[in-house]
Amino acid sequence: MMRAAGLALVVCLAGPALAADPMGSAGAFRSVGWAHCSAPLDDWKRGACDPEPVDPSLPPATLVRAHIERAIVLVSRTRLEEALKAANAAVSTDPQSVEALTFRGRVLATMMKPQLAERDYNAGLLLAPADPVLLASRAELLVAQGETQLALRDIAAAAAERPDDPDILWIKARIHMNLGKFETAERDLARAISRDPEDRRAWNLRAKVRLRVGNLAGAIEDTTALLASLPGDLSARETRAIALIGLGRHADAIGDLEAILGPPGDQNPAHAMPHYRELLFQRAILFAQLGERVKSDTDIGMLLRLGGKQAVLRLQLYLRKQGFPDVQIDGERGSRLNEALHACLVNQACTRGINWPI
Numbered sequence: 001m002m003r004a005a006g007l008a009l010v011v012c013l014a015g016p017a018l019a020a021d022p023m024g025s026a027g028a029f030r031s032v033g034w035a036h037c038s039a040p041l042d043d044w045k046r047g048a049c050d051p052e053p054v055d056p057s058l059p060p061a062t063l064v065r066a067h068i069e070r071a072i073v074l075v076s077r078t079r080l081e082e083a084l085k086a087a088n089a090a091v092s093t094d095p096q097s098v099e100a101l102t103f104r105g106r107v108l109a110t111m112m113k114p115q116l117a118e119r120d121y122n123a124g125l126l127l128a129p130a131d132p133v134l135l136a137s138r139a140e141l142l143v144a145q146g147e148t149q150l151a152l153r154d155i156a157a158a159a160a161e162r163p164d165d166p167d168i169l170w171i172k173a174r175i176h177m178n179l180g181k182f183e184t185a186e187r188d189l190a191r192a193i194s195r196d197p198e199d200r201r202a203w204n205l206r207a208k209v210r211l212r213v214g215n216l217a218g219a220i221e222d223t224t225a226l227l228a229s230l231p232g233d234l235s236a237r238e239t240r241a242i243a244l245i246g247l248g249r250h251a252d253a254i255g256d257l258e259a260i261l262g263p264p265g266d267q268n269p270a271h272a273m274p275h276y277r278e279l280l281f282q283r284a285i286l287f288a289q290l291g292e293r294v295k296s297d298t299d300i301g302m303l304l305r306l307g308g309k310q311a312v313l314r315l316q317l318y319l320r321k322q323g324f325p326d327v328q329i330d331g332e333r334g335s336r337l338n339e340a341l342h343a344c345l346v347n348q349a350c351t352r353g354i355n356w357p358i
Contacts, residue, residue, distance in 0.1 A: 023075065024167040026136040026158070028109040030201060033078035049077050054089070064090045064097050071103065080111050091120075098128045105137060114141050132161040136168045139175065148178045166196040173205060182213045200226055200233065207239045219243040234260050238279070250286045257283045264298040272306055281354070288345035296345060297338065304333055315341070315354075322350050 024030040039048035051073045054066045071086035087104035094100060105120030121138040124131060136158035142151035155172045162168050173188035189206040192199060207222035223240035226233055237256040244253035261279055262268050264287075270276050280299050287296035304312055309331040316337060319327045324340035344350040 023072070023106075024199075025165055026133045026167045027106065027140040027171055029075060029106060030167070030199065032075050032080060032110065035073070035076035037077050044077070047079070047082070050074060050079060050082060054086075060094055063093050064100050067093065068100065068103050071107065075107070075110075080107065083107055084111065096127060098124045098131060098134070101127075102131070102134055102137070105134075109137065109141065114144065117141060130157065130161065132158040132165070132168065136162075136165075136171050140171045143171075143175045143178055148175060151175050152179070164191070164195050166192040166199055166202065169195070170199070170202050170205065173202075173209070177205075177209060177212075182209050185209050186213075200230055200236075204233070204235055204239070207236065207243075211239060211243055216243040216246045220247075231259075241282075245282075245286070250290055254283060254286050254290075257286075264295045265302070271302060277303055277306060285345050285351050288342060293342065296342070300341060300345075301333075312337070318354060319344060322353070 022029070022031045022034045037044045037049035051070050054063065054070055056063070058066055067086050067090035071083040071090070074080070074083035074086060084104070084107050087100070087107045090097065090100035091104055101120045101124035105117045105124065108114075108117035108120065118138060118141050121134050121141070124134045125138070128134065135154040139151040139154035139158065142148075142154065152175050155168065155175055158168050159165075159172055169188045169192035173185040173192070176182070176185035176188060186206060186209045189202050189209065192202040193206065196202070203222050203226040207219045207226075210216075210218035210222065220240055220243045223236040223243070226236045227240070230236070237259050241253040241256035241260075244250070244256065257279055261271070261276065261283065264283075268276075271280060280303055284296045284299035284303070287293075287299065304315070312333055313329065313331045316327050316329050316331070319337070319340045320329065322344060324343070326336050327340045328334065328336060344354075
């Protein structure tokens with residue numbers, strides 16, 4: 001069975017189905033770039049849609065907040081580097097401001113600078129040791145670093161203070177997943193969804209939890225609900241495809257894989273990435289099992305072109321070991337290789353042993 005993709009990165013949104021608070025309350029921002037900039041792209045990159053600079057004559061407490069509010073506008077326009085400068089200005093104005101340290105830490109976490117983000121969270125926690133946003137935000141970093149028990153300690157304290165916060169519940173669910181406590185994670189996510197039905201991350205993660213425990217119908221239900229309002233969510237597409245394969249609904253699974261990969265033969269630079277090659281191989285298997293020989297061969301041809309002669313040689317060696325003695329070990333894709341590979345693709349035991357990219 002196809003493996004699920006790893007954690008998704010924070011995505012830039014400009015479409016429908018944004019939650020009321022697209023930044024969320026804790027941890028890395030839920031999304032960036034939700035505000036429209038009408039200027040041409042080059043002008044936008046040069047700051048055409050940036051807000052006016054903050055008036056430096058404002059009182060210090062007001063000035064900190066003004067820098068943060070300006071940074072939020074910059075985040076909404078996908079100007080993270082400029083948002084970080086504004087966050088730096090907020091901290092410089094008042095290095096003891098828990099709000100400024102928390103906000104800058106979240107900007108840094110969103111920019112995938114975990115060590116710097118943790119520095120700010122720790123500085124904030126020295127000033128406010130029980131702050132639930134700081135504790136939950138640090139827990140998100142700790143679980144990503146493999147410090148699951150420390151993350152659990154922080155998130156438990158944060159959740160005790162804010163038991164209904166959707167973002168804290170989402171972080172808590174991720175930690176429980178790492179601990180193998182899938183039922184607990186699903187309860188956390190159900191509670192998060194009930195508090196904020198528009199948070200796509202919670203729907204996506206619950207679908208993955210349901211997939212892990214074998215609730216394929218539940219995973220399909222969650223991803224279908226999400227895709228109804230956000231059809232471009234490729235993580236949801238992949239999760240649903242895996243669940244559909246598990247239920248034997250191969251034609252439906254191909255539909256989702258095509259939304260990710262494009263039609264057979266499509267020249268997509270992303271296909272060179274290992275995970276996309278796994279998806280191409282999975283689709284080739286499904287096409288073969290449905291009798292779509294030409295489409296299956298097209299996907300296999302794409303994979304072998306991407307892998308080059310070494311990939312062909314490794315595939316030939318594998319097929320020889322699987323009982324196809326007529327396959328020549330020459331690094332060329334001839335008719336014997338094609339026939340043997342097609343026979344392998346319709347045999348689950350044979351395909352199970354092929355790790356793509358080979």
